[in-house]
Amino acid sequence: MRHLLYRTEGYLRAEIIGAEPERFIRIALREQIRIWNIMRTNETTLTCSIALTDSNALRMMLKESKCRIRILEKNGLPFYLRKLKLRLGITAGLLFFMLLLLILSNMVWSVRIDGADPKLTDQIRNILRQNHLYEGSLDLFVPDTSQLENALSTKLTKVTWIGVSRKGTTYRINVVEKKYPNPKEVSGPRNLVAAKQAVVQRLYVENGQPLVESDQFVKAGQVLVSGKIGSDESFKFVSSRGKVIGETWYRSEAQIPMTNHYTFYTGKDYNRYQLKLWNMTVSLWGFKKQPFKAYDLETVRKPIRFLIWRTPFVLLKQQYRQTKQVTRQLTVAQATRDVIESLEKKLLDHLPEDAKILNTDIDDKKIVRGQLYLRTHQVVHENIAVPKAINVEKEKKKMKKKPQ
Structure with a gap:
């Protein structure tokens, strides 16, 4: 530890030459200048290591002890930095090259999409671009693969399953499209x-x-x-062709709570970036401890790579999304309207496209333990042929x- 301190501050390895070189040592100790590794070479010469100090003070000590000094070595960080300064162009070029390699090692070089037709592929690429994933983007700012899967699944309704995986600098998107069976058309009579x-x-x-x-x-x-x-x-x-519109009837039941609690996002968010090295964490951006009273927190860990190696550095992105809770107390009329709208929508999803619900009649309505129960029947006009x-x-x- 002491040797590391000496190298950080810098020191000289020198010969002290004079009739009484020990006198120089006594003066240095009096002036509280660190000297170590003292070795006598001969009667008039001592070899020692001297902590880097003011040149004027060293000159006064030599004059007082009637000695002279011959520097053998210059060691430590100050001398190393002086050498770098003399080779500033080489040093800057080396640092720029290392920085360029670091950036290229953490870039996305390829995004492959398998199992999608050209139109769906374009839609997927647009969604990925909105989430900062495209060829040439920095992987440090790309969301986690699970977040990418959620974003794609939410916006793509014609997909049965979608998976996102990452290997090195390549992202692979595997898609399974929904395949609807083609209706068998009856040909001939x-x-x-x-x-x-x-x-x-x-x-x-x-x-x-x-x-x-x-x-x-x-x-x-x-x-x-x-x-x-x-x-x-x-x-x-x-081959008969045509439509026969018939009046049909359906019965349905549903229930809805009279009091509903909702939690939704306000649209405000706050991002915090941190650099982690083992158990040490340094904040890079975003220094508020608690930006919102109510929030959801998502943490994305992005390991920093250099070429094919994973460094011990990890970039942490913490996204705080503000939430708000609302309680909605329904009246009987509002709850009844919501239930009827839900039942009609559910029924229309299972009927032909040109089907129409003429009216919905309530057969039974009651409130039990804060829940509204409805039993209804619907009159529908639809093609029955x-x-x-x-x-x-x-x-x-x-x-x-x-x-x-």
């Missing part, structure tokens, strides 16, 4: 039959023979539009068996 029981409201027939009329009750599977046209003596089979293939051979046999 076909009827249009009822998908469910309903009361027929309107018919839009493009091809085929209608077998029902408005305000007629039909059961599931009943033929609405026949693919057989013509008389019994002269007929042919066609679905195609069903005709077995031509079977139909022809039936026609032959009919009495003439």
